[in-house]
Amino acid sequence: MANAALAVSDAPDGRLIVALSGRLVADTIPTVWRDALKAVRGAVSRPVTVDAAGVDYCDGAGIALLVDLLREPRQAPIEVANLAPAFHALLAQYDPHNLEHDLDPPPPRRPAIEEIGRTASTVLRDLRTQVEFLGQATSALAAAIRHPSTIRWRDVGAVCERVGADAVPIVALIAFLLGVILAFQSAVPMKRYGAEIFVADLIGIGMVRELGALITAILLAGRTGAAFAAEIGTMRVNQEIDALTTMGLDPVRFLVSTRVIAAVLMTPLLTLFAMLVGTLGGAFTMLSYGVPFVTFVKEVDGIVNFQDFVAGWVKSFVFAIAIAGIGCLRGLQTAAGASAVGDSATRAVVSGLVLIVIIDGVFAVIYFMLDI
Amino acid sequence: MTSTDVTEPIIRVENLTAGYDGRTILENVSFTVNRGEVFVILGGSGCGKSTLLKHMIGLYDVAGGHVYIEGNDIVAADGPAREAILRKFGVMYQSGALFGSMTLLENVRLPMEAFTSLDMEQMDLLARMKLSLVGLVQFTGHLPNEISGGMQKRAAIARAMALDPAILFLDEPSAGLDPITSAELDALIRRLADNLGVTFVIVTHELASIYAIADRVIMLDKRVKGIIAEGDPRRLRDESADPYVRQFFHREAEVAAPT
DSSP: OOOOEEEEEEOTTSOEEEEEEEEEOTTTOHHHHHHHHHHHHTTTTSOEEEEEEEEEEEOHHHHHHHHHHHTSOOSSOEEEESOOHHHHHHHTTOOTTSSSOOSSOOOOOOOHHHHHHHHHHHHHHHHHHHHHHHHHHHHHHHHHHHOGGGSOHHHHHHHHHHHTGGGHHHHHHHHHHHHHHHHHHHHHHHHHTTOTTHHHHHHHHIIIIIIHHHHHHHHHIIIIIHHHHHHHHHHHHTTHHHHHHHTTOOHIIIIIHHHHHHHHHHHHHHHHHHHHHHHHHHHHHHHTTTOOHHHHHHHHHHHOOHHHHHHHHHHHHHHHHHHHHHHHHHHHTOOSSHHHHHHHHHHHHHHHHHHHHHHHHHHHHHHHHHTO | OOOOOTTSEEEEEEEEEEEETTEEEEEEEEEEEETTOEEEEEESTTSSHHHHHHHHTTSSOOSEEEEEETTEETTTOOHHHHHHHHTTEEEEOTTOOOOTTSOHHHHHHHHHHHHOOOOHHHHHHHHHHHHHHTTOGGGTTOOGGGSOHHHHHHHHHHHHTTTOOSEEEEESSSTTOOHHHHHHHHHHHHHHHHHHOOEEEEEOOOHHHHHHHOSEEEEEETTTTEEEEEEOHHHHHHHOSOHHHHHHHTTOOSOOOOO
16 A cells, blocks of 8 residues: 555646545654645635545544644635545544643742742651651650550561561671771871871771661661662552551551561671671781781770660661651551652662761760760 | 464463462463464353463463463573564553553554654654543543543553553453444454454453354353363354353353363
């Protein structure tokens, strides 16, 4: 069958004849479409007949071409003639002048000042929601501690595996590399003064007081916080949260408690592990500077006391509650749609990281004031 | 949309065995779908209707057998040959499966952008026309989550029709729709089949829809893991020797064993 073709001619009575022929299908008509439209636009005040006698076949795009010609604003009439009945039935399905009406077009852009105000208001509202949620989660945890039988311990176990055991390799890798890098970076200047041995002090204090808990918390935010948000967010999209609510089950108690408990149980253990592996990373590096392993351990043992350990370890409990809580909150706040789950996961990670910095800062001030 | 010869098989399913995770749901299922007919796959819940559909469109690997679409085996096809087969049909999924970050117009326009050389204005008009066919021309700028579930389904049909495929697979098109919208959808399906020669393969158990649109049905049953009846729905209702089939069409509650 022939490709789409166009022939424009003048009829004796003054009409413009736009003759279409061949197969009017999407693959063949773009040029014919443009040319036909140009011809019709050039004859706004003349009657036009679109002669479709030569049309062998018409797909949706072919019908769209005819509709496009018919909907052109003009002073003189336009008609389609000789179109085969099967294709005419298709053309008749459309009202050419009623294809552009959006019921609810997108709202116009707001002025910048209004956007700033709205964003500030949203941030404040979000802060309030976080405080409210903290209260709800604390209340749910307190209830769980008072009545341990109400907790779904099987779920807690499963979450513990994902939060704790599954995170061991990545925590080990990052902590070890952190120890190695810290040792290398500090050993070079220290060596100038013959003070390589004090690298052990730096690594020991740094890992135990600060970095062990911090690196574990950052990994927890990226891994577990996002996972909680995505998991609960998907439940929100699938109306599972609505189902829990209508069953009379509190989603905070049902979903959040188990996750926060699991995080609180696992994060301190991971932190201990990170402290140990990070220090080992430093010891491993210092072997290349001629500091034997035993000497390194003895130095660390001499400088790091129980108070340092507690100061670092206590943070991990607070980090766990904050990160697991914010992950769950972002999940519960998920809007509709697939992209909403991704947004929730992103927001969980960002909020988690911000909270880590704030909490660490607060601890630093408290320790300073208590002279710890 | 190439011919209206209703006797030519456009789909041939031969000895299809399918399931998930080693569990067989369908065993040695064979049937043909003629060009231009509205073919309905029906059966009780869990009998494998959607499983059959998903294996026919090549979404999952079959455990055995062949699915020929216009003579080409989708099971054996790979690379460009498979892509060529995929372009012959459009699919409407049970949930609609519209892309949430795109407006309805963009959803419908997406296949056109990928597979045609039309201008953006031409594609926009074509997409609007597809949406007007399903009664959604006033919602072209809306995101899927801003419209109802039934409207999402209609938009998904518009997207499936974007490239005027020869075959449309619809998974539960009427489920969740109000009776008027459902009847309008039935009329649309019938009109597209009659006027354009589009072949429809529809999974449903909405009896009203089946009587309104189906040229031919097959009925699946999980106890035999295959087809227990095939033919015109009214004849099956009135004349089938199988009590389970009659019971299904008469909407009787008591469960009878299939023959």
